[in-house]
Amino acid sequence: MARIAPRFARVEPRRTARELVSGLMAELPRVNCWTLAEHLGHATPDRLQHLLARAKWDADAVRDDLRAYVTEHLGDPDGVLVVDETGDLKKGTATVGVQRQYTGTAGRIENAQVAVYLAYAGRGGCAFIDRAVYLPQAWTSDPDRMAAAHVPEETTFATKPALAAAMIAAAQDAGVAAAWATGDEVYGADPHLRAELERRQVGYVLAVARSHRVTTGIGRRRAVDLVVRLPRWVWQTRSAGAGAHGERLYQWTLIEIRARTAGHLQGQHHLLVRRNRTTGELAFYRTWTPHPVPLSALVRVAGTRWNVEEGFQTGKELTALDEHQVRTWTSWQRWTVLAMLAHAFLTVITAAQRQPSTVSDELEDLHAPLPALIPLTRNEIRHLLAQLTRRIQPTTAHVLHWSIWRRHRQAHTRTAHYQRQAMTE
Numbered sequence: 001m002a003r004i005a006p007r008f009a010r011v012e013p014r015r016t017a018r019e020l021v022s023g024l025m026a027e028l029p030r031v032n033c034w035t036l037a038e039h040l041g042h043a044t045p046d047r048l049q050h051l052l053a054r055a056k057w058d059a060d061a062v063r064d065d066l067r068a069y070v071t072e073h074l075g076d077p078d079g080v081l082v083v084d085e086t087g088d089l090k091k092g093t094a095t096v097g098v099q100r101q102y103t104g105t106a107g108r109i110e111n112a113q114v115a116v117y118l119a120y121a122g123r124g125g126c127a128f129i130d131r132a133v134y135l136p137q138a139w140t141s142d143p144d145r146m147a148a149a150h151v152p153e154e155t156t157f158a159t160k161p162a163l164a165a166a167m168i169a170a171a172q173d174a175g176v177a178a179a180w181a182t183g184d185e186v187y188g189a190d191p192h193l194r195a196e197l198e199r200r201q202v203g204y205v206l207a208v209a210r211s212h213r214v215t216t217g218i219g220r221r222r223a224v225d226l227v228v229r230l231p232r233w234v235w236q237t238r239s240a241g242a243g244a245h246g247e248r249l250y251q252w253t254l255i256e257i258r259a260r261t262a263g264h265l266q267g268q269h270h271l272l273v274r275r276n277r278t279t280g281e282l283a284f285y286r287t288w289t290p291h292p293v294p295l296s297a298l299v300r301v302a303g304t305r306w307n308v309e310e311g312f313q314t315g316k317e318l319t320a321l322d323e324h325q326v327r328t329w330t331s332w333q334r335w336t337v338l339a340m341l342a343h344a345f346l347t348v349i350t351a352a353q354r355q356p357s358t359v360s361d362e363l364e365d366l367h368a369p370l371p372a373l374i375p376l377t378r379n380e381i382r383h384l385l386a387q388l389t390r391r392i393q394p395t396t397a398h399v400l401h402w403s404i405w406r407r408h409r410q411a412h413t414r415t416a417h418y419q420r421q422a423m424t425e
Contacts, residue, residue: 004065004341013055016047017338024319024342027386031320038402041394052331059333066341067120067129067174073348075177076122080304081202083164083183084119085134086312087112088322095327096149097133115336116160118167119308120176124351126307127344128315129171131336132163133329150328161190172200182305185209188286198267203289205272205301210284214257214271223271223284226255235275238296240303248306251275252299257286267291272298311343318382319343346378353381 001018008014023036033045033052042048071079087103089112096113103112118130139145140157158166164187171178181197181204188194188206197204210224230253239247255271272285287298315321319342324335353376376384 003069004062007061007065008055008057010056012047013051013057016051016055017057020048020051021338021342021345022389024339025346025382025385027383031323032325034406038394038398041398043401044405052326052334053328057334059330059337062337062341063130064174066337066344067171067176069341069348070120070127070129070344071122071176074120074122074125074127074351077177077179079120079122079176079178080180080182080301081168081171081176081178082119082121082126082305082308083116083168083181083187084305084308084312085114085116085160085186086322087114094148096151096329096332097135097139099136099138101136114160116163116167117308117312118164118171119311120171120178121304121307122177124354125347126304126311127347128311128340129176129344130167131340132167133332134158134160134163150330152329159190161187161193165193165196168202169196169200172202179203180205180301180304182206182301184305188212194286194288198288201290203287203293203301205285205287205298205305207302207305208284208286210282212284212286214255214286215259216255216257223273224282226271227273227282230255230273236295237277238299240274240299241306243306248303249277251277252295254287254295254298268293270298272302274302314346314378315339315343318346318378343378346381349381350376350378 001021004017005014008017019040020036023040024031026036026039028035028039033048037043037045037048085104087101087105087110089103089106089110090098091111093099093111097115098111098113100109100111101114102109103114106112114134116132116134117128119126120129135146135151135155135157137157139151140155146153146155164183168181179202181202184207188208189212194204194206208223210222212223213220214223214226216226234253235251236253237249238252239249241248251274253273253275255273257269257271259269268287268289268291270287272287274283274285275281285298285302289298312321316323319339321336321339321343324332324339326332326335
């Protein structure tokens with residue numbers, strides 16, 4: 001928190017930001033401004049809501065501090081920039097970016113808000129360093145709706161790959177040490193993103209669909225059609241990284257392909273194919289590197305993409321990345337950057353605890369048997385922090401005050417809904 005303190009001109013929002021970040025890791029069953037304020041001992045959620053909506057501070061500047069913090073502790077010359085999107089199911093239509101659209105979180109079309117995230121996977125861990133809310137064309141073509149959500153006037157429609165390219169460019173310009181980039185099929189299918197990565201000399205391993213067409217020595221073919229021509233001996237078994245139940249072992253092979261347009265730079269273009277050893281299920285990746293690299297390097301980068309899935313899971317579970325109940329552009333930017341900061345904090349501590357665990361002197365004094373311990377995880381670190389920094393048990397008056405406050409606000413909201421319905425009818 002000392003790192004981001006200069007971003008706040010006044011001490012009050014600086015203290016409130018610190019309280020909010022600690023509250024995000026407090027193991028509350030539900031996290032929003034109401035529950036956080038009650039947990040922190042505030043009389044109302046006004047301070048937290050003011051911090052998110054109206055206080056004077058720059059969320060992008062805090063994002064820059066977050067990015068520097070992550071790369072300082074996890075930086076790696078072979079680091080990987082991972083792009084992916086996640087959707088949060090929402091009600092209504094007023095929240096920035098919300099409309100009926102496909103989200104992988106639900107696996108179907110739902111009323112949801114979708115955002116693209118950029119994660120950095122380096123030495124010891126993976127943490128988010130940037131994010132961008134996706135605004136569908138139905139939003140960007142409606143000035144009144146954009147203004148109501150406080151979206152900056154200069155904001156225009158951008159595809160998810162375009163948002164990813166902008167975040168990668170910002171990270172590169174800020175000096176983030178990353179030799180690779182990876183993402184799923186949405187990003188692998190975009191030629192402009194691939195060209196931008198090549199221009200910046202960033203190697204990539206981007207997933208593509210089985211129907212994706214590439215040019216080889218025998219002409220232009222679908223990716224899946226090339227596999228049937230491969231002899232059995234070309235497949236090599238490699239690990240894509242450690243999983244919860246052991247190494248993720250698959251069979252892999254490389255097929256050399258050619259750049260279709262003159263805009264592509266010189267380098268090594270390949271189609272990387274992954275095959276499940278049991279089911280035979282196939283997955284495909286377009287790869288490019290400025291210089292030849294071994295198959296194991298490409299497999300490592302392809303496996304890194306799974307880290308962002310774990311990041312979404314832990315970010316939502318441990319630091320309430322998806323539990324924001326804010327509607328405007330500014331509030332969303334601020335909530336997400338503070339949640340990402342809390343998640344990065346847990347990740348950095350976890351990376352620092354990778355040394356073999358030792359038993360405390362107190363346990364040895366009790367002559368207890370020495371147990372085998374795994375290194376501390378983000379979940380366990382958050383639990384320890386929540387327990388060791390737990391606030392004093394609230395007074396009866398405080399608990400009853402919040403019960404009355406919530407029911408008063410809910411009664412006010414219900415009355416407003418009924419009045420609006422009566423006026424409409």
